[in-house]
Amino acid sequence: MAFRWKNSLKDRDVTEESIFLNRRQLMGGAAAGLGFVAGSAASAAEEALEPNPWEDITQYNNFYEFGTGKTDPATYAHALTTTPWTVTIDGMVDRPADYAFEDIMKAMTVEERIYRFRCVEAWSMIIPWNGFELADLLDLAGVQDGAKYVRFETLYRPSEMHGQKANWIDWPYVEGLRLDEAMHPLTIMATGIYGRDIPNQNGAPLRLVVPWKYGFKSIKSVVKITLTDEEPLNTWQQLQPREYGFYSNVNPNVDHPRWTQATERVIGGGLFQPRIPTLMFNGYEEEVASLYEGMDLAKFY
Numbered sequence: 161m162a163f164r165w166k167n168s169l170k171d172r173d174v175t176e177e178s179i180f181l182n183r184r185q186l187m188g189g190a191a192a193g194l195g196f197v198a199g200s201a202a203s204a205a206e207e208a209l210e211p212n213p214w215e216d217i218t219q220y221n222n223f224y225e226f227g228t229g230k231t232d233p234a235t236y237a238h239a240l241t242t243t244p245w246t247v248t249i250d251g252m253v254d255r256p257a258d259y260a261f262e263d264i265m266k267a268m269t270v271e272e273r274i275y276r277f278r279c280v281e282a283w284s285m286i287i288p289w290n291g292f293e294l295a296d297l298l299d300l301a302g303v304q305d306g307a308k309y310v311r312f313e314t315l316y317r318p319s320e321m322h323g324q325k326a327n328w329i330d331w332p333y334v335e336g337l338r339l340d341e342a343m344h345p346l347t348i349m350a351t352g353i354y355g356r357d358i359p360n361q362n363g364a365p366l367r368l369v370v371p372w373k374y375g376f377k378s379i380k381s382v383v384k385i386t387l388t389d390e391e392p393l394n395t396w397q398q399l400q401p402r403e404y405g406f407y408s409n410v411n412p413n414v415d416h417p418r419w420t421q422a423t424e425r426v427i428g429g430g431l432f433q434p435r436i437p438t439l440m441f442n443g444y445e446e447e448v449a450s451l452y453e454g455m456d457l458a459k460f461y
């Protein structure tokens with residue numbers, strides 16, 4: 161039986177929707193009354209704890225299967241058919257199978273969660289995801305001893321994903337996690353946002369969310385999950401091996417070769433988009449640092 165983390169999420173990570181809706185209404189009122197005044201870094205950081213509105217979350221996306229512009233996914237992703245949908249779980253599992261999306265949803269207890277950040281490269285947004293722990297999905301298939309990594313694949317369907325007709329990426333999009341990262345309770349498969357079905361541009365009908373890693377690790381519209389004993393080669397490593405590693409943990413101390421990763425631009429608030437200091441592991445240091453104990457994070461980036 162694979163190692164399983166004890167769920168020790170804090171209030172800020174798991175919040176009932178009714179509570180966050182109330183908080184949001186309160187905050188909305190307060191923000192409207194005060195207007196935007198340039199504040200200290202601390203108040204900007206606190207401001208950043210409120211989820212972004214639906215419009216930010218669904219109209220500023222990266223999903224290269226639909227084009228490379230930030231608004232391309234919102235414009236083109238409606239072409240994607242998401243029913244029926246199956247997720248093949250194979251490799252080192254006891255019950256390899258094509259799992260129908262509805263059967264997965266029936267088997268999972270979907271919790272309401274808020275993730276403080278889903279920091280992406282040099283910008284960040286806070287998205288209130290709905291979903292379930294990846295560990296629960298992996299348990300459904302039964303991870304075998306000896307499995308060390310999880311490899312994920314996005315759908316390949318150029319007839320609906322026009323970006324796949326350009327071959328600068330070796331489609332399908334691929335990502336990978338170490339098994340202990342995959343089993344961590346902060347690692348979720350998201351199926352909704354703000355309690356609604358996840359929109360196509362955000363990775364319908366289910367996508368990975370790993371909140372302490374850079375955005376690109378959170379692979380969308382997953383159709384295949386493979387348990388393996390070899391470190392998977394992910395899409396960004398394939399494209400730019402000198403710039404992208406396997407881990408891609410949020411780390412303000414390790415700059416990307418072409419930009420600083422010490423600060424992030426907070427999306428939202430109109431023209432006022434403050435930069436705030438990026439936190440180690442995106443603020444989840446307490447929860448996940450032990451996964452990397454003894455590793456040189458400048459080498460394993």
Ligand SMILES: Nc1nc2c(c(=O)[nH]1)N[C@H]1C(S)=C(S)[C@@H](COP(=O)(O)O)O[C@H]1N2
Nearest residue numbers: 221222223224280314333375376378379380
């Ligand atoms: N299949 C697939 N998944 C993907 C991407 C992609 O191009 N294709 N882009 C990644 C990148 S670079 C980011 S920043 C996040 C963006 O997620 P969001 O649009 O929900 O904010 O999705 C990630 N998942």
Ligand SMILES: [Mo]
Nearest residue numbers: 222280375376
């Ligand atoms: Mo990204």
